[in-house]
Amino acid sequence: MSGATLLKESGPKEVFCGLTSIVWLHRRMPDAFFLVVGSRTCAHLIQSAAGVMIFAEPRFGTAILEERDLAGLADAHDELNRVVKNLLARRPEIKTLFLVGSCPSEVIKIDLSRVAENLNIELKGQVTVLNYSGSGIETTFTQGEDGALKALIPLMPKSDQKKLLLVGTLANAVEDRLVSIFNRLGIDNVESFPPRQSTELPSIGPETKVLLTQPYLTDTARELKNKGAEIIEAPFPLGVTGSTLWIQAAANSFGIDKSIVDSILNPLISRAKKALEPHVEKLSGKKLFLLPESQLEIPLARFLSNECGMEIVEIGTPYLNRDLMKAEIDLLPPNCRIVEGQHVEKQLDRVRDSSPDLVVCGMGLANPLEAEGISTKWSIEMVFSPIHGIDQASDLAELFSRPLRRHEILNPTKTLTSN
Numbered sequence: 004m005s006g007a008t009l010l011k012e013s014g015p016k017e018v019f020c021g022l023t024s025i026v027w028l029h030r031r032m033p034d035a036f037f038l039v040v041g042s043r044t045c046a047h048l049i050q051s052a053a054g055v056m057i058f059a060e061p062r063f064g065t066a067i068l069e070e071r072d073l074a075g076l077a078d079a080h081d082e083l084n085r086v087v088k089n090l091l092a093r094r095p096e097i098k099t100l101f102l103v104g105s106c107p108s109e110v111i112k113i114d115l116s117r118v119a120e121n122l123n124i125e126l127k128g129q130v131t132v133l134n135y136s137g138s139g140i141e142t143t144f145t146q147g148e149d150g151a152l153k154a155l156i157p158l159m160p161k162s163d164q165k166k167l168l169l170v171g172t173l174a175n176a177v178e179d180r181l182v183s184i185f186n187r188l189g190i191d192n193v194e195s196f197p198p199r200q201s202t203e204l205p206s207i208g209p210e211t212k213v214l215l216t217q218p219y220l221t222d223t224a225r226e227l228k229n230k231g232a233e234i235i236e237a238p239f240p241l242g243v244t245g246s247t248l249w250i251q252a253a254a255n256s257f258g259i260d261k262s263i264v265d266s267i268l269n270p271l272i273s274r275a276k277k278a279l280e281p282h283v284e285k286l287s288g289k290k291l292f293l294l295p296e297s298q299l300e301i302p303l304a305r306f307l308s309n310e311c312g313m314e315i316v317e318i319g320t321p322y323l324n325r326d327l328m329k330a331e332i333d334l335l336p337p338n339c340r341i342v343e344g345q346h347v348e349k350q351l352d353r354v355r356d357s358s359p360d361l362v363v364c365g366m367g368l369a370n371p372l373e374a375e376g377i378s379t380k381w382s383i384e385m386v387f388s389p390i391h392g393i394d395q396a397s398d399l400a401e402l403f404s405r406p407l408r409r410h411e412i413l414n415p416t417k418t419l420t421s422n
């Protein structure tokens with residue numbers, strides 16, 4: 004590993020819970036439904052995060068636990084069974100139903116795996132019912148995707164076919180571009196997990212080579228490995244360098260000649276570097292502090308420091324999987340400070356002491372920091388924006404240069420003085 008300093012911190016946290024990932028998962032698999040078993044707070048969170056119009060037929064909902072459920076006065080399992088059956092009668096197009104646990108369902112110990120098991124027996128394959136936890140007690144927001152994918156793995160058929168499996172949700176347009184690059188390299192059998200339909204799960208076996216598109220899929224990667232797949236070690240496809248090394252790692256694993264890889268990637272790299280220039284001009288030399296939330300913090304810091312010239316003050320990450328993150332940490336500049344976990348008060352003190360130009364953080368911390376005159380970028384935007392791949396590097400950089408530009412426009416005098 005590089006000379007990065009790895010520290011741990013624990014204390015009060017300020018992060019979104021795993022329910023948030025339903026927002027991008029329900030778009031990815033339109034034949035699936037996500038039923039949160041939770042409180043009105045959970046319902047508000049998911050509705051406001053997804054911004055659903057009231058006349059739309061959403062593909063997620065909340066089975067609200069009332070006070071009598073929480074007080075143990077009703078059999079919540081029976082209630083839930085009733086809600087699920089009503090839902091399936093009204094929405095026959097649902098092919099996969101995810102029961103998503105929350106803080107309240109965990110506190111009163113509703114056994115969602117038992118509910119799912121019983122419903123699968125009753126429904127006899129008409130709908131597949133799965134469960135995972137999105138509870139804020141144990142997950143941060145991207146871990147919801149990890150839980151949902153892990154729940155799907157037992158349904159994946161076995162296969163001995165040699166294939167490349169891209170794992171982690173990508174925007175469809177980005178996925179198409181990446182698959183087309185792999186096809187041009189000569190890797191024809193490329194599939195994605197999660198697929199675009201929950202019923203079209205890719206098969207898996209010893210000849211499956213997994214290339215992770217997202218860094219927060221620890222449990223999913225472990226389960227895929229248990230199924231015999233090989234995890235290709237690579238940095239993540241953020242920025243020109245990360246995306247190039249990511250594609251090269253897959254090409255190496257399939258024995259593709261370096262000259263073929265270079266001939267396809269070099270024109271993309273030159274174009275992407277040119278598009279990055281105006282953003283590098285804005286970002287270079289600026290101080291960046293990343294607070295923990297999405298688990299994308301380390302790849303983002305690597306991109307923003309190595310390709311955009313930003314000075315990294317601290318990289319916070321809710322969890323650090325040293326194996327999956329090794330290739331990323333090796334690329335970080337020496338003496339980077341990585342802090343796993345969070346004590347939000349102490350971390351905010353360090354933010355204020357270091358006077359960064361930009362802080363990447365959750366929405367709950369962004370407004371107070373902005374009020375103190377510190378520019379911020381919501382980390383949640385990274386999972387809703389198409390940022391993966393060589394072509395997307397300038398769009399990724401723009402997400403960080405835009406708040407600096409806005410800050411300059413809003414604070415012209417301060418900018419002139421500080422410049």
Ligand code: SF4
Nearest residue numbers: 020045105106138139
């Ligand atoms: S799961 Fe927990 S943290 Fe998430 S919205 Fe519900 S109560 Fe809040």
